[in-house]
Amino acid sequence: MANSLRKNFSWSLVGNIVYALCQWMMLIIIARLGNARDVGIYSLALAISAPVMLFLGMNLRVAIATDQKHQFNIQDYLALRVCSSTAAVLIISFASFFLYRTESDVLIAIFMVSLMKSVESLSDVCYGFFQKNERNDLISQSLILRGVSTVLLLVPAYVYLGSLTESLGVVLSVWLTILVVFDARKLRNISATGTGHRFRFSQCAGLLKVVYPLGFVALLDSLTPNITRYAVEYFFGLEKLGYFSAIAYLMVAGGTVAGALGNAATPRMARHFANNEWSEFCRVGLTSVLLGSGVGVCGLMVSVFYGEQLLGFIYGEPYIAYQPCFVIVMLASILWYAASMTGCMLNAARRFGHQLLANWLAISAVCIAVAGLGREGGINGIAWALAIGMGARLAASLGLLFMTLRKGMG
Secondary structure (H helix, E strand, O other): OOOOHHHHHHHHHHHHHHHHHHHHHHHHHHHHHOOHHHHHHHHHHHHHHHHHHHHHHOOHHHHHHOOOOOOOOHHHHHHHHHHHHHHHHHHHHHHHHHHHOOOHHHHHHHHHHHHHHHHHHHHHHHHHHHHHOOOHHHHHHHHHHHHHHHHHHHHHHHHHHOOHHHHHHHHHHHHHHHHHHHHHHHHHOOHHHOOOOOOOHHHHHHHHHHHHHHHHHHHHHHHHHHHHHHHHHHHHOHHHHHHHHHHHHHHHHHHHHHHHHHHHHHHHHHHHHHOOOHHHHHHHHHHHHHHHHHHHHHHHHHHHHHHHHHHHHHOOHHHHHHHHHHHHHHHHHHHHHHHHHHHHHHHHOOOHHHHHHHHHHHHHHHHHHHHHHHHHHHHHHHHHHHHHHHHHHHHHHHHHHHHHHHHHOO
């Protein structure tokens, strides 16, 4: 039975926060029980694996959650995800062998992380069907179970095995067990997923044509903020990048709340759009945009009135001088959260190509702004470039949404 929007949002928020904290704890455990090189190897493995998995994963979870007309069945989605994840693991393995064939521990760690991400991608398909049926509680339970189990088992694994790669093998086993025991079992209990259908190659090929833009969208969405990090390192060096990245992480933290809201609202908006219930679609969408923007406004107010105290408390006294950058980043967060919620409306309408265009415009705007403001403006100029990019994405998303609604309402 579907949950209320408020209940889905609450579950999404709790699950995302707990899982994010557990991922952070993994880094702390590796740093405490291992060494700086282990942290570097793990971070490198994530940096190499994530873009490939992100691109080839094609954000199938969004496609599943918005498929309210049941155009494709579970076998179609699973077949495509298995094929894309296998291809991603092969690409990552070949690339890492070419780059690190003389460093066996690095090579094995990258391979293990790619396998972990492939298992995670299969759980993500299950999450798409949970989200489609408005059962975000199952998603959160799975995330909490996976995150907490990983943290609890990683500690003794590292103590007794004393190896990063072998400890990652334990983590892989935990994730695979949760996929089989929890995710797959819960998926079978949801009758609406259509598990009785047979695999159809023609349908799988048709699904690929529908969702391939989402791979580019996910990739470009991650590049928009990362371009500013590349620019800070290029113009000002690693120390300034440390300050900027620490401050920018506060924007990402607020994005956890906005992301939970978007995950909760998208299936309902998709149902309203599929049923031509335009007023309800706009009502839920506008509420999401306003709530998402409200999170950013709260962050902006905190940065203006308490920014110095907060930066000093969290990161230390040297960060206090960067309060102006904090304010600009929080301004960018308002635009980012609003653009993300508008993007959820486009996803609900299954206008995936529109998202691709909006993200291309955002990246173009960031690159132009960085070129103009970067070296002379300092990291504040880079922060303004980030805000300009997010503003461009919001403006493009709103324009494309208006066109979609105008066409839909005829």
